[in-house]
Amino acid sequence: MIDCGTGIPIVLIPGLQGRWEWMRPAVDALAQKHRVISYSLCDERSSPFQFDRERGFDNYVDQVARVLDRAGLDRAVIAGVSYGGLIATEFAARHSDRVTGLVLASALHASWQPTALQQRYLNAPMLMSPLFVATAPQRMRLEMAAALPSITSRLHFAATHGVRVLSAPTSPARMARRISWAQAHRFEDPSHILAPALIVTGEPGLDQVVPVDVTKRYLRDLRSAEHVVLEQTGHLGLVTRPDAFARVLERFVNAVRLSA
Numbered sequence: 054m055i056d057c058g059t060g061i062p063i064v065l066i067p068g069l070q071g072r073w074e075w076m077r078p079a080v081d082a083l084a085q086k087h088r089v090i091s092y093s094l095c096d097e098r099s100s101p102f103q104f105d106r107e108r109g110f111d112n113y114v115d116q117v118a119r120v121l122d123r124a125g126l127d128r129a130v131i132a133g134v135s136y137g138g139l140i141a142t143e144f145a146a147r148h149s150d151r152v153t154g155l156v157l158a159s160a161l162h163a164s165w166q167p168t169a170l171q172q173r174y175l176n177a178p179m180l181m182s183p184l185f186v187a188t189a190p191q192r193m194r195l196e197m198a199a200a201l202p203s204i205t206s207r208l209h210f211a212a213t214h215g216v217r218v219l220s221a222p223t224s225p226a227r228m229a230r231r232i233s234w235a236q237a238h239r240f241e242d243p244s245h246i247l248a249p250a251l252i253v254t255g256e257p258g259l260d261q262v263v264p265v266d267v268t269k270r271y272l273r274d275l276r277s278a279e280h281v282v283l284e285q286t287g288h289l290g291l292v293t294r295p296d297a298f299a300r301v302l303e304r305f306v307n308a309v310r311l312s313a
Contacts, residue, residue, distance in 0.1 A: 054092040054101070054120060058084030061306050062126055063156075064117065065091040068135030069228050072097060074221035075214075076134065079291035082299035087306060090124050092116075096227060110143075110231075110238040117144040121151060130306055132156035134291060135263060139163060139235055142271070145248055146241035154309040155246065155275070156302060158253040159263050159288050162270040163240045167232070175229045196259045196287035200294055214292060243274040250278040251305040253298070259287030279305075 055073060063083060067073050071094035073080070083089045095102035095116045102116050117140065121129060128151050133141025138160020145152045167175060201207045252272060257265040272278050281301050283290040291298040 054090065054123065055080065056088070056090045056124055058086070058088045060087040061153075061309075062088040062090060062124070062129040063302065063306065064120060064124075064129045064131050065089060066113075066117065066131070066133040066137030066140050067091070067094060068137050069231055070223040071227060071231070072099075072221040072223055074217055076291060077217055078295035079298055082295035083302060085299065086303055090120060090126075090129070092120055093221075094231075096230075097223075099221075109234040110139075113140045114143050114147065117141075118148060118151070127151065128153050130154040130156060130302075130309065132158065132302070133160055134158045135288065136161050136231060136235070138268070138271075139240075142243050142246070143238075143240055145246045146243055149245075149247060152246075152248045154305065155248050155250040156253065156305065157250065157268065157271055158291060158298075159255060159260060160252075160268050160271065161235070161263055162267050163235070163238075163243075164270060165263070165267050175232055193261070193287075193289065196255070196261070196289060196293070199256070199259055199285045199287075200290070210293060243271070244276065246275055247277070249305070249309050250275040251302070252278050252280045253283055253290075253301060254280070255283055255286040255288060255290050259285075262288040 065076060065080060067076060073091040073093050076091065080089050080091055093100045095104040095112050102119055104112055117131065131141045131144060131152050138157040141155060141157060145155045197207050201210055252268060254265045254268050269280065272280055283294065283297060283301060286294055
């Protein structure tokens with residue numbers, strides 16, 4: 054768990070890979086004006102949080118409450134990234150008294166279903182992981198070109214992000230298990246969430262991981278949701294354009310503070 058910066062608290066929940074370190078540029082950018090708390094999911098080997106395999110997806114929802122308690126916070130803005138959006142939404146539905154605002158960035162929706170290719174990865178994560186890694190540059194090519202137009206900036210990002218990934222390795226088997234747990238989970242009705250909500254997506258043609266239309270389904274669920282497009286990004290906007298991501302969240306968080 055990391056706790057840095059001062060100001061209105063934001064809890065940043067990681068995506069399917071489960072490691073907060075992959076989001077470090079966003080953490081640093083947000084911490085310039087806010088208190089940012091982030092962490093790795095509790096089934097990661099590096100996590101100090103309790104994990105019970107029998108509880109499945111509920112582990113991650115319970116963990117948000119424990120993170121708030123450990124940080125000494127009654128309430129905070131809860132921000133979920135990609136798979137973390139499922140966790141953030143479920144926590145907000147169960148614990149509305151602890152959520153001042155809800156941010157869903159390129160988030161999976163409970164109605165999402167994997168494509169045939171994605172299902173093959175999920176069925177044999179270790180066997181298919183070399184192919185998944187080998188095809189990653191192709192999936193990210195358009196987004197990288199849009200967010201980082203110069204070759205120098207793309208090379209620099211690839212090197213620095215590569216170091217982050219290598220220093221905080223994830224497990225294909227755990228990633229596949231997390232998807233399975235989410236698919237088996239009975240989610241609360243998100244329409245009961247009253248907290249202000251912000252839906253952040255990249256541009257439709259650039260997110261090759263979670264289709265923008267999937268994330269935008271939350272606009273039907275959440276009464277007070279607004280949608281912001283982080284231009285020149287796809288799925289990786291919080292790390293390719295962290296300052297722009299932080300500015301979007303700053304406007305939302307300040308509005309939440311003024312309305313409180």
